[in-house]
Amino acid sequence: xxxxxxxxxxxxxxxxxxxxxxxxxxxxxxxxxxxxxxxxxxxxxxxxxxxxxxxxxxxxxxxxxxxxxxxxxxxxxxxxxxxxxxxxxxxxxxxxxxxxxxxxxxxxxxxxxxxxxxxxxxxxxxxxxxxxxxxxxxxxxxxxxxxxxxxxxxxxxxxxxxxxxxxxxxxxxxxxxxxxxxxxxxxxxxxxxxxxxxxxxxxxxxxxxxxxxxxxxxxxxx
Numbered sequence: 504x505x506x507x508x509x510x511x512x513x514x515x516x517x518x519x520x521x522x523x524x525x526x527x528x529x530x531x532x533x534x535x536x537x538x539x540x541x542x543x544x545x546x547x548x549x550x551x552x553x554x555x556x557x558x559x560x561x562x563x564x565x566x567x568x569x570x571x572x573x574x575x576x577x578x579x580x581x582x583x584x585x586x587x588x589x590x591x592x593x594x595x596x597x598x599x600x601x602x603x604x605x606x607x608x609x610x611x612x613x614x615x616x617x618x619x620x621x622x623x624x625x626x627x628x629x630x631x632x633x634x635x636x637x638x639x640x641x642x643x644x645x646x647x648x649x650x651x652x653x654x655x656x657x658x659x660x661x662x663x664x665x666x667x668x669x670x671x672x673x674x675x676x677x678x679x680x681x682x683x684x685x686x687x688x689x690x691x692x693x694x695x696x697x698x699x700x701x702x703x704x705x706x707x708x709x710x711x712x713x714x715x716x717x718x719x720x721x722x723x724x725x
Contacts, residue, residue: 515615523605530598537591544584545649548577552653556660563669568684570661571692574699577657581650585641589634596635600625643710651707658700 515523555573559565604621608614636644665681666672679689 523601527598527601527606530594530601534591534594534598537587537594540587541584541591541645544580544587548580548650548653551576551580552657552660555657559660559664560668565668567661567664567668567681570657570664571684571696574654574657574661574696577650577653578703581642581645584645584650585638588641588645589636589638592636592641593628593632593634597625597628640710640714643707643714646703646707647711651704654700654703658696661696 552573555569558569559567600621604619605615608616665678668681672678678693682689682692684692
């Protein structure tokens with residue numbers, strides 16, 4: 504191996520390399536465990552949406568209300584998953600830092616460099632743990648990856664239910680009558696649904712472009 508050390512730097516000895524190897528295994532295990540938790544909440548959202556669709560389309564006289572309520576339940580799962588994603592992101596970034604700054608140089612025939620401050624930042628992460636991503640950014644990422652599609656399916660199913668049951672729509676007055684929920688007129692219910700789904704879509708898109716600007720200045724943990 505070539506020596507890439509600067510004056511005053513201490514190379515990793517065999518014991519330290521072994522300790523870092525065990526540390527990497529631990530970080531991969533923790534990121535995998537939290538990855539499974541993310542999948543669990545996504546599965547809950549998919550299953551509950553499927554149940555709501557089945558209940559609403561079970562007969563022509565079945566109410567579309569389950570499809571309205573499941574949208575709120577999906578958002579609840581989204582918020583839970585965003586919280587879990589913030590923890591997953593910590594373990595993922597630590598493992599990634601070890602891969603790119605410790606293992607890659609060794610596999611390339613070089614000594615891991617200590618002059619790029621990656622080891623200092625990693626040590627600070629262990630000494631003072633903190634989330635690397637905000638809750639809003641975590642929500643936006645889970646929206647883009649999974650939940651926008653679930654909400655889109657829920658919206659299409661709801662408006663499809665109104666359009667075909669009990670008979671195909673012939674005019675807008677029928678749509679408003681079918682969409683009415685108790686004292687709330689159909690116009691208000693439909694408008695609320697459009698605002699609800701549109702707001703989540705705009706939120707996801709705005710954070711997407713915000714993250715693109717941030718990635719223009721990459722960090723070692725990105």
